[in-house]
Amino acid sequence: MRLPGHERRLALLAGLVASAVLSMPTPASADAGHTIVQRCVLGQSLSGFSQTAYGKALKDLSATTEEYSDCASLIRQAQRAAASGRSSGSSTPASAAVPTQIAATPTEQNEIAGASRTGSAPLSVGGRLIHPGVVHGNVASAFSTLPSPLLVALGFLLACLLLLGGGTLRNRIRDGRTD
Numbered sequence: 001m002r003l004p005g006h007e008r009r010l011a012l013l014a015g016l017v018a019s020a021v022l023s024m025p026t027p028a029s030a031d032a033g034h035t036i037v038q039r040c041v042l043g044q045s046l047s048g049f050s051q052t053a054y055g056k057a058l059k060d061l062s063a064t065t066e067e068y069s070d071c072a073s074l075i076r077q078a079q080r081a082a083a084s085g086r087s088s089g090s091s092t093p094a095s096a097a098v099p100t101q102i103a104a105t106p107t108e109q110n111e112i113a114g115a116s117r118t119g120s121a122p123l124s125v126g127g128r129l130i131h132p133g134v135v136h137g138n139v140a141s142a143f144s145t146l147p148s149p150l151l152v153a154l155g156f157l158l159a160c161l162l163l164l165g166g167g168t169l170r171n172r173i174r175d176g177r178t179d
Contacts, residue, residue, distance in 0.1 A: 033059065036056075037071065047081065049078070054078060057075050
């Protein structure tokens with residue numbers, strides 16, 4: 001059964017409208033994690049969200065935001081405040097966050113003083129002798145840290161180079177015999 005022209009156009013239009021509506025992305029404002037990250041970047045208050053939203057915000061942090069701002073620690077602080085039932089009240093921008101100093105223990109102070117007296121002499125750390133300023137490395141350690149696909153590509157290139165060199169050598173030997 002074939003539909004008349006105008007009904008066919010109407011059905012096509014209805015299908016296009018339905019697919020357009022279904023393919024529309026949800027608005028960014030509906031995502032609480034994204035909202036928390038944006039508020040943190042803008043220096044606005046981070047209180048009033050659920051634990052799930054704070055967790056999503058921590059997962060949504062981009063590497064750049066995490067590296068150049070204090071947003072990760074501010075979001076965790078707001079998350080802890082929400083878990084304890086008090087308001088975080090964090091309306092200070094990330095750049096204005098003041099780090100707190102932690103005093104060194106007497107043992108740590110002695111170790112710091114000892115390290116400054118030792119200078120560049122070798123130290124025993126964990127039963128191994130460490131020479132300050134010396135980086136020990138060998139070819140095996142350099143290759144063991146390379147990803148497997150890169151090692152395979154290097155092996156393939158080496159095999160191609162050997163085949164090309166072998167072919168050139170064979171041709172030179174043949175040319176030498178025919179003269």
